[in-house]
Amino acid sequence: QLYVLDGHLQPVPVGVPGELLIGGDPLALGYHRREDVTRRAFIDNPLPGHTGEKLYRTGDIVKWLPNGELQYIGRLDTQVKIRGNRVELGEVETVLNQHPAIHRAVVVVREDRSGGKRLVAYIVPEHPDSFVLEEVRRSLADRLTEAMRPTAYKVMDELPLTPNEKVDRDALPEPETGRPDLESEFIPPRDPLELKLMLIWEDLLSVRPIGIKDNFFDLGGHSLLAVRLFAEIEAVSGKELSLATLFHAPTIEQLAEILRREGWSPPLEKVVPANAEGALIPLFLVPPAGAVGLSFIELSRHLGDDQPVYVLLPSGLDDEDNPTGHMSEIAKVCIEEIRRLRPKGPYILGGLCFGGYVAFEIAQQLSAEGVQVPLVVLFDVHGPRFARSENLLVFHFRKFASLQGREKLHYLAERWRGLKRRAQQFGFKTAYRFFHSLGMALPSSLRRTRDAHLMARLTYSARPYPGRGLLFHAERQPEGFDTPLKGWGGLFQGGLLAHEAPGDHSTMMHEPHVRIVGQQLMDVLRPLNRELADDNGRGGDSSRITDMDVV
Structure with a gap:
């Protein structure tokens, strides 16, 4: 006789997990010379009409299937200690398996980064397409204490089984470290x-x-x-x-x-370590003007744990800084920060938007000092030699002619705003040159980071660089901007390799597109690291490590 009972030794309905107990005439009398174990495992049958009978508690968690078969789920007697609290994994599994959205679930103990223990739940949903993990979390919060609630979840198509059809816990994969499926929309930091x-x-x-x-x-x-x-x-x-x-x-x-x-804000670090671990050549990345480099933190997660990545923050992001409007000075400050962390090269450099110019100038200065810079990576940066694919006036005339009615008025309004921005840029450029020629500091009204960095870009005169470059250009470009090399052709004497990245300028460095950019970048960095190590072992020059064509 087989019984499936709950924690109060009462029968459970079909489909609800419980402990398997065995009774009947063939039941043994107990464990030989182990009275304490016998008392715990062989109990009086609590069900009506079975007075004097015994039941054996197997410790197995099972559930009845509609066809009358029993399905094994796990063990009840797997006891662990979590943060000083004794937890029966079987109890946690029982609650999980009682959730209507779960077909099957097991819970195991894993170590977290600090060496402590945490519970990880592996779940096979009843209906994967409509499964919402957040609902399971809320359900457990109502039924289990904090120590008994899993802190990580892994949703699977099926659980690995042993030849005996039991869950092979040793074969369960490590939980992912990515953001779980939450109700809240992902919003990155804003300051x-x-x-x-x-x-x-x-x-x-x-x-x-x-x-x-x-x-x-x-x-x-x-x-x-x-x-x-x-x-x-x-x-x-x-x-x-x-x-x-x-x-x-x-x-x-x-x-x-x-x-x-409370009146506190963090002192802004000049370098943010996106990943400080690893033995590969460190990658130093410069974000757009006034930004804090969140897209690079996303990128670093797709470059592997052994690739060090640092985000350089040019001066001017806090009120105490006096941002310079000269590219060479910006690069000089960045080099000081690079050497503070990594006194000796080689270094790989990269940048997005304005940051691409800074990275290029850093590479120029380091190269002039004889420091190895195996690669400069540019993320959708319009180069100093950029030219639209057609005459600007012709482009706007053609675009205006293709519009109808109110669309023409909206287009004229947009162009007027663009003209104002161009006039402002021209003013910045003229003002910078005036004050710089007199050897005077910039007025406070022109010292804001974005303004100063804009002037640095507008007045930057790029020289051909003896090293190599890697350019990621967005797949979707504004009309008239569809030039694949974006004005960098001829500036990398060691060669320039171009990759097309999915998305547009605003989205290519964020999920899901940044995953592809990361993979493409890693495909270049890994062999570059290996070849540089081999070359240095032979005492050679890193300039020979390339199969890039000069463009």
């Missing part, structure tokens, strides 16, 4: 404070990326991690917050607002 908090969260939670509206506890956070989180915040800010703060403000956005009310 240095939110960026600092994001980096702390990502390091503690081993989850990347994290958005400013993501809940700390939904990402796998718990009370002990909360203690470490607030210790980190106090270390960088000097502000001591109570742990209760996190329950009222469990997102980066809310925590940042509290810190702002």
Whole structure:
């Protein structure tokens, strides 16, 4: 006789997991000379009409199927200790398997980055297309204590089985470190404070990326991690917050607002380590003017754990800086920061928009000093020699003629705004040259980062560079901008390799397109690292490490 009973030793319906108990005439009397184990495993039958009978508790979790068969789910007696609390994995699995959206689930213990233990749930949904993990999280929050709730989930098509049709727990894959499926939309940090908090969260939670509206506890956070989180915040800010703060403000956005009310903002670092680990040649990337390089942090996640990546932040992102309007000075400051972290080369450099110009000038200065720069990577940067694919006046006339009615008026309005921007740029350029010729500092009204960097770009005179370049140009370009080399042809004497990246200028460096850019970049960096190592071992010159054509 087979019985499937719940924790109160009552029968469960078909499809609901419970413990398998065995009874009947062939049942053994107990364990030989092990009375304590016999008392726990052989119990009186609690069901009506079975007085005097015994049942054997197998410790197996099973459920009845509609066809009368039993399906094995797991073990009930797998007890572990999580953050000082004893947890029966079987109990957690029972609650998970009772959720109507779950076909089958198991829970195992894994180590987190700090060496502590955490619960990981592996789930096979009943209906994968309509499965919502967030609903399962909420359900567990209502039924399980904090220590019993898994902090990571892996949704699978099926669970690996042993020849005996039991779950092969050793074959279960490691959980992914990517952002889980959350209800909140991913919104990246918007300022240095939110960026600092994001980096702390990502390091503690081993989850990347994290958005400013993501809940700390939904990402796998718990009370002990909360203690470490607030210790980190106090270390960088000097502000001591109570742990209760996190329950009222469990997102980066809310925590940042509290810190702002406390009157604190982080001192902006000149270099943000997107990945400080690895033995490959470090990659230093320069973001657009006034930006904090979040797209490069996304990119670094697709370059492998052994590729060091640093984001250089040119001066002027905090109020105390006095940003220069000269490209050579900007590059000089960046070189000082590079050498502070990595005193000796070689270095790989790259940049997006304005940052591409800075990276190019850094490479020029380092190369003149004899420092190895095996590659300069440009992300959709219009070069100094860029020219539209057709005459600007012809282009606008053709575009205007193709429009109808109100569209013509809107187009004229847009062009007027563009003309104003061009006039402003011309004014910046003229003002910079005037003050620079007199040896005078820029007026405060022209010192804002974006203005100063704009002047640096407009007045930059690029010289041919003896090294090699890699250019990623967006697949979708504005009309008239569809030149594949974007004005960099002839400036890389060592060769220029061009890759087309999916998306447009605004989207190519964000998911999902940045994943492809990362893979293409890694396909270039890995062999470059190997060949440079071989070349240095022979005492050769890195200039020979290339199969790029000069364009």
